Amino acid sequence: MSSSNPTYRLLIALVLAVVLMVLDQRTPWAQPIRYVFGYLTAPAQYLAHLPVDTARFVSRQTQSRAELLEDQERLNRQVLILEQRVQKLAVLEAENTRLRELLNSSASLEGSVLVAEIIGLDPDPNRQEIVINKGAREGVRRGQGVLEAQGLIGQVVEVGPLASRVLLITDASHAMSVQVNRNGVRAILAGTGQGNTLRLLYVPDTADVQQGDLLVSTGLGQLYPRGYPVAEVVSVDHRSGAAFADILARPKAQIDRASHVLLVESKPVEPAPADQDEQGDAPPDGAEEEGQ
Numbered sequence: 094m095s096s097s098n099p100t101y102r103l104l105i106a107l108v109l110a111v112v113l114m115v116l117d118q119r120t121p122w123a124q125p126i127r128y129v130f131g132y133l134t135a136p137a138q139y140l141a142h143l144p145v146d147t148a149r150f151v152s153r154q155t156q157s158r159a160e161l162l163e164d165q166e167r168l169n170r171q172v173l174i175l176e177q178r179v180q181k182l183a184v185l186e187a188e189n190t191r192l193r194e195l196l197n198s199s200a201s202l203e204g205s206v207l208v209a210e211i212i213g214l215d216p217d218p219n220r221q222e223i224v225i226n227k228g229a230r231e232g233v234r235r236g237q238g239v240l241e242a243q244g245l246i247g248q249v250v251e252v253g254p255l256a257s258r259v260l261l262i263t264d265a266s267h268a269m270s271v272q273v274n275r276n277g278v279r280a281i282l283a284g285t286g287q288g289n290t291l292r293l294l295y296v297p298d299t300a301d302v303q304q305g306d307l308l309v310s311t312g313l314g315q316l317y318p319r320g321y322p323v324a325e326v327v328s329v330d331h332r333s334g335a336a337f338a339d340i341l342a343r344p345k346a347q348i349d350r351a352s353h354v355l356l357v358e359s360k361p362v363e364p365a366p367a368d369q370d371e372q373g374d375a376p377p378d379g380a381e382e383e384g385q
Contacts, residue, residue: 206355206356206357207227207231207232207233207355207356208353208354208355208356209225209226209227209233209239209257209353209354209355209356210225210226210352210353210354211223211224211225211351211352211353211354212224212225212226212256213256215258219265219286220264221260221261221263221264221284221286222247222250222258222259222260222261222264223246223247223258223259223261224256224257224258224259225239225256225257225259225354225356226255226256227256227257227356228252228253228254228255228256228257229252229253229254230254230255233249233252233257233356234249234252235249235250235251235252236248236249236250236316237249237316237356237357238316238317238318238356238357239259239354239355239356239357240317240318240321240346240354240355240357241346241347241348241351241354241355242346242351243322243345243346243347244321244322244323244324244344244345244346245262245269245310245317245321245322245323245344245345245346246259246261246262246344246346246348246351246354247259247260247261247262247264247267248260248267248316248317249356259354261284261348262282262284262291262323262324262344263284263285263286263287263288263289263290263291263344263348264284264286265283265284265285265286266284267283267284268281268282268283268284268294269281269282269310269314269316269317269323270282270310270311270313270314271293271308271309271310271311271323271324272308272309272311273301273302273306273307273308273326274306274307274308274309275303275306275307276301278296278300278301278302279311280293280294280295280296280300280302280308280340281293281294281295282294282308282323282324282342289343289344289348289349290341290342290343291324291341291342291343291344292339292340292341292342293308293326293338293340293341293342294337295337296337296338296340297336297337297338298331298332298335298336298337298338300338302326302329302338302340303326303329304326304327304328304329305325305326306325306326307322307324307325307326307345308322308323308324308325308326308342309321309322309323310323317357318357322345322346323344323345324342324343324344324345325342325343325345326340326341326342327341327342327343328340328341
């Protein structure tokens with residue numbers, strides 16, 4: 094058989110391969126050879142795996158970028174949620190502070206008190222009224238005094254089953270009896286319908302009323318509790334030749350910021366005489382006057 098015969102060469106190669114595999118399994122002599130061949134073929138193996146490794150690297154980078162973008166979006170949502178919760182907590186903290194002030198104020202009041210929440214404002218610019226979430230079901234009555242932690246706000250003028258309307262002391266139709274806390278001088282404090290401006294009516298020009306004086310309720314008429322802060326005098330104008338001084342005051346209550354109020358049930362009001370209307374004692378045009 095010629096050595097150039099392909100079949101012969103293939104047979105020799107198979108025999109050698111079998112011999113080498115048997116020797117490799119049975120003896121350690123082939124390890125140096127395998128190490129040398131492994132070192133020589135390492136670049137080829139690296140080049141063969143390069144496309145696969147590159148594809149995996151690109152895939153990991155793309156996936157990592159997508160995960161980072163997703164994490165960033167999730168964190169942004171969490172930040173918005175946490176900011177909203179912080180704002181809500183700030184609102185609740187401020188509301189709790191106002192409620193604590195309100196409850197502390199109620200401790201010094203005579204009679205029973207009822208806490209109510211302001212749920213609406215009168216849209217009519219000529220009427221300064223608010224709506225509270227307490228009505229006849231809770232025992233609210235017309236004419237009942239309404240207070241805020243810092244001072245008087247007004248009185249109930251309309252009672253519904255579940256809500257009531259409160260006329261503010263700044264309304265032009267409201268008037269009440271007050272006295273200067275410093276010296277006891279009494280006067281009528283009336284609303285002007287202009288923001289937080291009040292006016293003392295018919296105060297003699299010689300009366301001892303000064304800027305900064307605290308005006309408190311007299312309790313006359315038993316609608317408001319006695320001695321509760323109402324307003325502070327902001328200006329006293331003595332006009333030459335005028336019988337009465339022009340005195341302006343500012344409410345002590347933060348009417349434009351209040352969210353909760355106190356409804357005060359003072360001492361029982363004596364029923365009015367039957368001929369009261371004939372004597373013309375009722376205040377005109379629905380004005381809720383006290384102690385006039």
